[in-house]
Amino acid sequence: MTVVTFVPPGGAPITASVPTGANLLRVAMAYGVSGLVAECGGDAVCGTCHVFISGIEPQQLDAMSEAEDELLDNAAAPRRSDSRLACQLTVPAAPGPIVVTIAAEQWRSLR
Ligand code: FES
Numbered sequence: 737m738t739v740v741t742f743v744p745p746g747g748a749p750i751t752a753s754v755p756t757g758a759n760l761l762r763v764a765m766a767y768g769v770s771g772l773v774a775e776c777g778g779d780a781v782c783g784t785c786h787v788f789i790s791g792i793e794p795q796q797l798d799a800m801s802e803a804e805d806e807l808l809d810n811a812a813a814p815r816r817s818d819s820r821l822a823c824q825l826t827v828p829a830a831p832g833p834i835v836v837t838i839a840a841e842q843w844r845s846l847r
Contacts, residue, residue: 739833741791742769745840756829760836761785761822771838778823783807785822786839792830794818813839 740763741751747770754763761778773784780803789797797820804824808815822836 738827738830740827741833741835742767743835743837744769744771745838747771751833754827756827758827759823760787760825760827763827764822764836764838769838771840771842772822773842774823775843776823780804780807780821780824783811783821784842786811786813786842787820787822788816788818788837788839789820789825789834790818790837791832791834792828796828796830798825798828800824811839812841812843 737753738756739751739753741749742764743749750767750769752767761772761774764772775784776782801824804821807821808819
């Protein structure tokens, strides 16, 4: 189990002890974390599950695929060094809490 704190935009943090190896997007959905659009349902084609991860070294997370890398370059919220797509991450084993901040902007209108 790993302790994860989700920080939704403008909302109260939600902290939970979750199984290591669980999909981070699915965990967020199960706990009712707001702010994630997840338009594609986790298929890594929409980029609307953009989160910022802290409390763990980046190399302890799942490796970033080329598809995730490209989607983050086009995310609605500006990409940061701690940006990831929640659907592409499993919960890692970690001694301390992992903080998952939901990007405030998930959707960019194409109009
Ligand atoms: Fe679409 Fe993550 S849910 S990229």
